[in-house]
Amino acid sequence: MARAVTQQRKIINTAAAWGIGLLIFFPILWTILTSFKTEAQAIADPPIFLAFDWTLENYAVVMERSNYMRFLWNSVIIAGGSTLLGILVAVPAAWSMAFVPSKRTKDILLWMLSTKMLPAVGVLYPIYLIFIKLGILDTRTGLVIVLMLMNLPIIVWMLYTYFREIPGEILEAARMDGATLKEEILYVLTPMAVPGIASTLLLNFILAWNEAFWTLNLTAVNAAPLTAFIASYSSPEGLFFAKLSAASTMAIAPILILGWFSQKQLVSGLTFGAVK
Amino acid sequence: MGQIKLNQVTKRFGEVEVIPPLDLTIEDGEFTVFVGPSGCGKSTLLRLIAGLEDITTGHIEIDGNDATNVPPAKRGLAMVFQSYALYPHMSVRKNIAFPMKMAGIDEAEQNRRIDSAAKALNLTDYLDRRPGQLSGGQRQRVAIGRAIVREPAAFLFDEPLSNLDAALRVGMRLEISELHERLKTTMIYVTHDQVEAMTMADKIVVLRAGIVEQVGSPLELYHTPRNEFVAGFIGSPKMNLIKGAEAEKHGAATIGIRPEHTDVSKTEGMWKGVVGVAEHLGSDTFIHVHETGLGDLVTVRITGDIQAKHGDTIYLTPQMDKLHKFDAQGLRIG
Numbered sequence: 001m002a003r004a005v006t007q008q009r010k011i012i013n014t015a016a017a018w019g020i021g022l023l024i025f026f027p028i029l030w031t032i033l034t035s036f037k038t039e040a041q042a043i044a045d046p047p048i049f050l051a052f053d054w055t056l057e058n059y060a061v062v063m064e065r066s067n068y069m070r071f072l073w074n075s076v077i078i079a080g081g082s083t084l085l086g087i088l089v090a091v092p093a094a095w096s097m098a099f100v101p102s103k104r105t106k107d108i109l110l111w112m113l114s115t116k117m118l119p120a121v122g123v124l125y126p127i128y129l130i131f132i133k134l135g136i137l138d139t140r141t142g143l144v145i146v147l148m149l150m151n152l153p154i155i156v157w158m159l160y161t162y163f164r165e166i167p168g169e170i171l172e173a174a175r176m177d178g179a180t181l182k183e184e185i186l187y188v189l190t191p192m193a194v195p196g197i198a199s200t201l202l203l204n205f206i207l208a209w210n211e212a213f214w215t216l217n218l219t220a221v222n223a224a225p226l227t228a229f230i231a232s233y234s235s236p237e238g239l240f241f242a243k244l245s246a247a248s249t250m251a252i253a254p255i256l257i258l259g260w261f262s263q264k265q266l267v268s269g270l271t272f273g274a275v276k
Numbered sequence: 277m278g279q280i281k282l283n284q285v286t287k288r289f290g291e292v293e294v295i296p297p298l299d300l301t302i303e304d305g306e307f308t309v310f311v312g313p314s315g316c317g318k319s320t321l322l323r324l325i326a327g328l329e330d331i332t333t334g335h336i337e338i339d340g341n342d343a344t345n346v347p348p349a350k351r352g353l354a355m356v357f358q359s360y361a362l363y364p365h366m367s368v369r370k371n372i373a374f375p376m377k378m379a380g381i382d383e384a385e386q387n388r389r390i391d392s393a394a395k396a397l398n399l400t401d402y403l404d405r406r407p408g409q410l411s412g413g414q415r416q417r418v419a420i421g422r423a424i425v426r427e428p429a430a431f432l433f434d435e436p437l438s439n440l441d442a443a444l445r446v447g448m449r450l451e452i453s454e455l456h457e458r459l460k461t462t463m464i465y466v467t468h469d470q471v472e473a474m475t476m477a478d479k480i481v482v483l484r485a486g487i488v489e490q491v492g493s494p495l496e497l498y499h500t501p502r503n504e505f506v507a508g509f510i511g512s513p514k515m516n517l518i519k520g521a522e523a524e525k526h527g528a529a530t531i532g533i534r535p536e537h538t539d540v541s542k543t544e545g546m547w548k549g550v551v552g553v554a555e556h557l558g559s560d561t562f563i564h565v566h567e568t569g570l571g572d573l574v575t576v577r578i579t580g581d582i583q584a585k586h587g588d589t590i591y592l593t594p595q596m597d598k599l600h601k602f603d604a605q606g607l608r609i610g
Contacts, residue, residue, distance in 0.1 A: 172328050173361035177422065178349040178378035187374075191365045 028252070035059070035245035042241040058246035066229060068250060075225035075251075077140050078215065079208035082147035083201055086155045089148070091197075094159035095185060099168055109160065112153040120150070120213045131218060140223045143215060147208045155204055162196025163189070195265070202262055209255045226251035278339065278429035278462030279304045280325060285334035287320055287486075294320050295486040297334065302430075302464060302479075307456050310466045311473040312483035312509070318466045319434055321483070325464065326432050327351050339429060349378070354423035355432040358439060360415045362407040368394075368418050369403040375426045386425075393421040397451075413444045420455070430462035437472065449476060470510055474498070482506050504606040507532045513562055513577060515600070518570045528601035528609055535562065535577035537598035545591025549574065554584045565590055 034042050041052045097105050136142030174188040212227040219228055230251050233244040280302040287295040294317050302308045310318040323329040327348035335344045343351050362371050369390055376386045394400045397417040407415055423431055437445045453476050456463050467473055473480050474494045482489040490502040501507035507515045515532045523531045549568035561582050565574045601609040
């Protein structure tokens with residue numbers, strides 16, 4: 001009997017998991033479906049789920065109207081650049097916090113996290129003015145820097161957690177073996193932390209890719225990434241849901257594919273050390 | 277050359293003084309063992325010598341040069357850690373090559389040294405494996421190999437055998453002793469196991485709470501312990517320490533007699549007692565005797581197997597020339 005109960009519970013759990021998964025995924029699914037409808041069907045009441053005339057017209061219009069590749073390229077540069085730069089800054093920082101902690105290390109970590117609690121709009125003016133002064137408004141360089149700074153606390157925290165799992169004796173052994181600090185980080189720490197660094201890279205790439213506040217406020221034309229591409233379709237001259245959906249689908253497709261292929265890495269990275 | 281000299285070395289962690297001022301000289305080529313109960317500061321002392329911890333005050337000299345502020349990489353010492361501390365992402369060959377790569381030794385010489393170390397340590401068949409695919413004993417050999425190829429001024433061992441099972445430990449103990457015989461390099465070995473200390477050391481440094489209680493050869497410590505602590509720590513089973521009236525008869529606050537220096541009889545002797553537990557090892561018999569009127573349980577060790585069981589009456593007679601006497605401060609008399 002006990003076995004039957006377990007089986008029943010298993011079915012309920014599986015169904016519940018699928019239900020919640022679908023609930024979370026539904027907005028994205030709906031966006032993708034809408035992108036294949038005509039504008040009229042997109043706003044039809046009651047909504048049409050699947051029985052509509054599938055069309056690629058929205059994609060054709062979007063491709064014709066905007067230079068998708070330019071937005072895509074900006075997104076790649078900004079998300080990739082800010083993530084790589086963030087890792088370069090965060091590895092030494094996380095190293096020092098994990099392996100030579102001081103009395104204040106915990107405070108610094110919490111303080112860094114606290115900057116994430118401030119609404120971004122609170123520092124929009126100062127940053128905007130600094131960007132004008134430095135002449136980096138609407139440049140990819142400017143966005144790489146600002147997104148790197150925004151995500152740095154998370155990168156440092158994640159790396160710190162991974163580094164803490166690495167036994168300090170191995171780094172001490174490297175020191176005894178004659179490695180300089182640079183060699184110790186390069187040849188011993190980094191290779192050992194590869195899974196952690198990879199999932200940090202991935203998560204922050206996704207965060208930077210989807211970041212919409214700074215990318216919308218600090219760009220106009222030249223550095224505008226895919227978020228700006230989507231925003232340009234939530235148009236003031238009336239709602240074109242189907243085209244907006246097509247633009248959104250095109251914007252999230254690359255990151256969705258990346259996430260799909262690296263989901264194993266991502267999950268194991270995010271739950272790393274959870275059982276220890 | 278590998279003489280190591282500590283001059284008035286101290287170490288504090290915040291307000292806690294782990295090592296009070298300490299002087300110690302380790303001669304070139306000597307096998308020195310730091311031994312003491314856990315928390316006595318022996319590992320800290322080793323880490324100070326290695327340079328992995330900064331000393332608070334004092335000086336460390338290696339080969340006559342002041343090494344106090346020299347980083348660990350530049351001290352010319354090699355260390356073997358309790359957890360082996362191998363690089364898990366590198367093959368055995370790369371692990372052993374790492375210190376040579378850091379030192380910029382050319383590849384032909386690297387390979388020559390790796391091959392000779394692998395041969396000496398029976399690792400030739402495992403050079404392409406990762407540490408994760410090796411047993412504990414093999415991992416420890418790789419760690420030793422990594423230390424040997426550097427041709428260091430001295431080897432530092434931090435409880436290298438504690439993670440191994442008993443049988444393997446005896447084997448590795450012999451291997452390390454043989455290595456020392458062959459290389460004649462200074463070795464400093466930290467352990468809490470006094471058997472390891474007694475069997476391997478040229479010189480034992482007994483530590484308690486960061487203080488050196490006694491420095492000497494294993495047999496010096498065994499025959500003439502400077503105080504009650506050393507007397508109780510060195511030797512297995514432990515020396516019997518007897519206080520009170522019986523000690524006063526000998527003009528001491530405490531007298532000590534080792535289990536192997538007590539004669540046993542069923543009919544007559546100095547102290548009468550009752551057998552509590554008799555442990556038969558075949559080669560020896562340990563008898564724990566109580567109700568002797570001496571306070572604590574008295575342990576005796578008899579060569580061979582003798583018939584003694586719980587509740588038997590037994591008479592003990594210490595060998596007078598092997599009796600240790602200590603004053604009220606616990607220091608040796610005579």
